[in-house]
Amino acid sequence: MFDYETLKIIWWLLVGVLLVGFAIMDGHDMGVGTLLPFVGKSDLERRVIINTVGPHWDGNQVWFITGGGAIFAAWPLVYATAFSGFYWAMLAVLWALFFRPVGFDYRSKINDPRWRSTWDWGLFIGGAVPPLIFGVAFGNLLQGVPFHFDDNMISYYTGTFWGLLNPFALLCGVVSTAMITFHGANYLAHRTEGDIQRRAITASTIFGLLLIVCFSLAGIWLVLGIDGYVITSAVDTGGMANPLAKTVARQAGAWLANYSREPLTILLPIIAYLGALAGILAVRSRHTLIAFVASALSLSGVIGTAGFSMYPFVMPSSSDLNSSLTVWDGVSSHLTLSIMFWATLILMPMIVIYTSWAYRVMSGKVTASYVKQNDHAAY
Amino acid sequence: MVSESLVDLSRLQFAATAMYHFLFVPLTLGMTWILVIMESVYVMTGKTIYKDMTRFWGKLFGINFALGVTTGITLEFQFGTNWAYYSHYVGDIFGAPLALEGMMAFFLESTFIGLFFFGWDRLSRQRHLLVTLLMAIGTNLSALWILIANGWMQNPVGAEFNYVTMRMELTDFWAVVFNPDAQAKFVHTVSAGYDTGAMFVLSISAWYLLRGRDLEFAKRSFRIAAAFGLASVASVIVLGDESGYTVGEAQQTKLAAMEAMWETEPAPAGLNLIALPNEAEMKNDFEIKIPWVMGLIGTRSISKQIPGIIEIKEKNRERIINGIQSVKLLEALRKDQSNADLKARFDVRKDDLGFGLLLKKYTADVAQATPEMIEKAVNDTVPRVSPMFWSFRLMVGFGFAMLALFGFAAWYSVQGSFASRRWLLRWALWFLPIPWMSCELGWFVAEYGRQPWTVFGVLPTHLSVSTLSVNSLYGSIAGFVGFYTILLIVEMFLMVKFVRQGPGSLGTGRYANEPAHA
Numbered sequence: 001m002f003d004y005e006t007l008k009i010i011w012w013l014l015v016g017v018l019l020v021g022f023a024i025m026d027g028h029d030m031g032v033g034t035l036l037p038f039v040g041k042s043d044l045e046r047r048v049i050i051n052t053v054g055p056h057w058d059g060n061q062v063w064f065i066t067g068g069g070a071i072f073a074a075w076p077l078v079y080a081t082a083f084s085g086f087y088w089a090m091l092a093v094l095w096a097l098f099f100r101p102v103g104f105d106y107r108s109k110i111n112d113p114r115w116r117s118t119w120d121w122g123l124f125i126g127g128a129v130p131p132l133i134f135g136v137a138f139g140n141l142l143q144g145v146p147f148h149f150d151d152n153m154i155s156y157y158t159g160t161f162w163g164l165l166n167p168f169a170l171l172c173g174v175v176s177t178a179m180i181t182f183h184g185a186n187y188l189a190h191r192t193e194g195d196i197q198r199r200a201i202t203a204s205t206i207f208g209l210l211l212i213v214c215f216s217l218a219g220i221w222l223v224l225g226i227d228g229y230v231i232t233s234a235v236d237t238g239g240m241a242n243p244l245a246k247t248v249a250r251q252a253g254a255w256l257a258n259y260s261r262e263p264l265t266i267l268l269p270i271i272a273y274l275g276a277l278a279g280i281l282a283v284r285s286r287h288t289l290i291a292f293v294a295s296a297l298s299l300s301g302v303i304g305t306a307g308f309s310m311y312p313f314v315m316p317s318s319s320d321l322n323s324s325l326t327v328w329d330g331v332s333s334h335l336t337l338s339i340m341f342w343a344t345l346i347l348m349p350m351i352v353i354y355t356s357w358a359y360r361v362m363s364g365k366v367t368a369s370y371v372k373q374n375d376h377a378a379y
Numbered sequence: 380m381v382s383e384s385l386v387d388l389s390r391l392q393f394a395a396t397a398m399y400h401f402l403f404v405p406l407t408l409g410m411t412w413i414l415v416i417m418e419s420v421y422v423m424t425g426k427t428i429y430k431d432m433t434r435f436w437g438k439l440f441g442i443n444f445a446l447g448v449t450t451g452i453t454l455e456f457q458f459g460t461n462w463a464y465y466s467h468y469v470g471d472i473f474g475a476p477l478a479l480e481g482m483m484a485f486f487l488e489s490t491f492i493g494l495f496f497f498g499w500d501r502l503s504r505q506r507h508l509l510v511t512l513l514m515a516i517g518t519n520l521s522a523l524w525i526l527i528a529n530g531w532m533q534n535p536v537g538a539e540f541n542y543v544t545m546r547m548e549l550t551d552f553w554a555v556v557f558n559p560d561a562q563a564k565f566v567h568t569v570s571a572g573y574d575t576g577a578m579f580v581l582s583i584s585a586w587y588l589l590r591g592r593d594l595e596f597a598k599r600s601f602r603i604a605a606a607f608g609l610a611s612v613a614s615v616i617v618l619g620d621e622s623g624y625t626v627g628e629a630q631q632t633k634l635a636a637m638e639a640m641w642e643t644e645p646a647p648a649g650l651n652l653i654a655l656p657n658e659a660e661m662k663n664d665f666e667i668k669i670p671w672v673m674g675l676i677g678t679r680s681i682s683k684q685i686p687g688i689i690e691i692k693e694k695n696r697e698r699i700i701n702g703i704q705s706v707k708l709l710e711a712l713r714k715d716q717s718n719a720d721l722k723a724r725f726d727v728r729k730d731d732l733g734f735g736l737l738l739k740k741y742t743a744d745v746a747q748a749t750p751e752m753i754e755k756a757v758n759d760t761v762p763r764v765s766p767m768f769w770s771f772r773l774m775v776g777f778g779f780a781m782l783a784l785f786g787f788a789a790w791y792s793v794q795g796s797f798a799s800r801r802w803l804l805r806w807a808l809w810f811l812p813i814p815w816m817s818c819e820l821g822w823f824v825a826e827y828g829r830q831p832w833t834v835f836g837v838l839p840t841h842l843s844v845s846t847l848s849v850n851s852l853y854g855s856i857a858g859f860v861g862f863y864t865i866l867l868i869v870e871m872f873l874m875v876k877f878v879r880q881g882p883g884s885l886g887t888g889r890y891a892n893e894p895a896h897a
Contacts, residue, residue, distance in 0.1 A: 058490075066481030084461070154846060335552070354513075377499070
């Protein structure tokens with residue numbers, strides 16, 4: 001139906017949509033997890049906080065699983081190279097996520113302060129570590145990652161785990177954590193009242209401002225100090241996916257070139273800023289739903305900015321430039337992209353519809369009296 | 380060349396994480412339907428006890444489900460972290476069912492499980508039942524897609540090698556979906572899950588009956604479990620994936636190994652009930668054989684032959700020797716991609732490429748392979764017979780023992796006298812671990828039996844791994860096993876606590892052991 005080149009671009013957009021979906025949906029419950037030990041002062045308050053996401057965290061986490069599956073299906077080389085290269089970072093994400101299902105489900109099943117506090121910190125780790133690491137990973141992608149392919153397309157990652165933790169990448173990690181926590185705080189403000197809501201609003205302001213400051217710093221750093229990558233050979237954009245068929249050079253300012261080519265895309269960072277500002281202002285005037293939408297827009301802007309700056313690169317190689325993976329050559333075959341596109345087109349709206357229904361069924365403020373009344377059934 | 384210990388450790392990690400995961404999956408598969416049945420009775424009769432049953436067994440289901448999710452996250456990403464070359468080489472085909480599993484199954488299951496637990500007061504009875512049903516459908520769809528993916532590893536249909544991209548690429552999506560191997564696996568695996576759920580409810584209900592507590596609750600649960608269990612275990616046995624064993628060559632190899640069939644016998648072959656396989660001399664030191672049965676089970680006919688191990692190895696020797704040429708042609712073609720003559724010659728031989736790659740375990744340059752290396756590679760093509768033979772027999776034995784148990788349980792349920800037959804209740808109680816052991820044995824037979832391949836005939840296991848350091852693997856295995864073991868202990872602790880407390884843990888005031896209100 002679509003030619004190969006178009007599908008490659010569509011899949012770049014779709015992976016972006018899935019990442020944004022993950023950040024909006026799983027992001028808000030991770031943000032709530034991060035805030036849990038600080039915003040909830042008593043066991044009852046913490047149970048209120050947990051129950052705002054109790055019925056939804058599991059469905060939201062599927063955005064992460066499906067994101068992984070979609071990258072596997074659409075960009076198998078990226079899936080293979082990135083996850084094996086970032087081995088320990090990836091394991092840290094998985095292990096942090098292990099705390100969530102058990103934390104949510106087991107915490108309130110035993111009435112013991114030490115038991116419950118242990119799981120609260122588990123939920124904090126499960127909420128804070130994944131966004132931090134994803135941000136760090138993005139920071140490294142923007143700088144390029146040391147890997148190469150041999151003749152048989154076996155990938156070799158030549159960096160170290162500690163090399164991932166460079167200052168620019170850590171700054172990107174802070175951007176990511178700040179935006180997810182900001183978003184979670186807005187959600188929490190929407191679903192709670194009283195003291196918890198007040199503290200959530202304070203948290204929203206702090207992390208919203210942190211997002212604006214760190215996003216700006218990262219932007220300045222990127223403009224002044226980070227070289228981008230460009231393809232220097234002719235590329236057969238509709239051709240078979242072979243990363244070794246092109247040549248690549250590193251170039252100062254290359255990550256900004258897309259914005260002058262497509263001036264409208266400057267809206268991406270602008271949305272990131274405006275969303276953050278609007279979110280802070282809206283939540284302070286108790287327009288909590290608007291605040292939630294605003295932070296969702298803001299994080300879409302942040303992710304869009306990072307992704308679009310690199311386009312058409314997905315995973316540039318710093319040690320063997322030609323091995324870099326791009327939208328054109330890190331992808332699946334025409335047939336697979338086509339089938340998965342139609343499947344996504346049909347299934348994604350259904351997912352959005354029944355997820356919205358689930359949120360509507362559970363809508364309204366979660367209160368202390370709700371938790372007390374449902375002592376044996378609630379989290 | 381890839382280090383052997385890296386390959387072994389990667390396999391160990393995958394086996395460990397997958398087997399941990401499968402401690403939780405079968406119970407989830409079975410319990411979702413049992414919950415649907417109980418809640419349907421509640422909606423139809425309006426009797427509160429069925430609502431309580433749904434909620435109490437649902438609570439235990441939830442404790443199990445949490446670890447199913449935890450251990451499941453790993454599996455979605457482990458192909459990338461530890462099996463990078465595999466992911467590249469077959470991701471074009473294998474990734475699709477995984478992504479579809481997420482979009483079609485996990486979202487459904489995970490969204491509605493939240494409403495299952497939290498929606499009781501916010502949904503009408505009918506709507507809540509619909510939620511439970513959708514959760515069950517989601518759970519079972521996830522099994523369908525992952526077994527389509529696994530079935531493709533056993534019988535790789537609908538795909539072709541592309542020398543430019545250096546990987547397998549999809550040619551026929553529906554062939555992958557309707558792969559007979561995958562369909563047989565799906566039915567067999569979900570039935571085993573249903574059986575596990577039934578045993579769980581049956582055993583725990585039997586324990587309450589033995590203790591003489593919560594009798595009405597336990598009796599009703601026991602009956603449902605007995606009926607559902609009998610149907611499931613019959614389905615596991617009748618629709619066992621032996622029906623798929625004539626389909627692909629992978630399954631033929633597996634069949635020969637697990638039946639210790641060294642020679643090809645005239646059809647229909649006999650079944651070795653008991654044997655002492657001798658790997659070195661390729662014969663059985665001792666065997667008790669039932670004539671005809673193997674041929675009937677394996678081919679559903681009396682005239683088709685089932686190849687023995689010796690014949691399979693001889694065929695594989697030819698394919699490995701041909702495969703050497705395939706690898707050489709591919710290497711030449713990779714350097715000179717537009718050479719039409721090379722391409723034509725490679726196309727003729729590319730079906731044996733995977734067999735040529737088997738030699739990469741012994742030499743980086745396949746063209747230099749010695750006769751000894753070829754001999755070793757030939758021997759690699761059939762998994763070790765004894766572990767296959769005994770695992771399979773143990774699994775089947777457990778299956779028939781469970782059939783007997785569920786048969787009696789269902790029979791005496793109909794008679795109405797099960798609650799007073801303490802031998803039956805004790806039998807049910809002691810059989811609690813059996814379905815889990817059968818499931819793990821089944822997976823062992825399926826996956827160990829596919830060695831030396833990750834994708835049969837296409838990609839050898841030793842080439843499939845990520846280029847990681849051995850130390851990374853030691854670290855991650857220790858992390859996974861340690862983490863999972865702690866979580867498993869916590870889970871068992873909670874499970875036992877709530878089983879002991881029984882339906883009283885719902886706090887409704889209708890049962891024994893009501894908790895003190897906080």
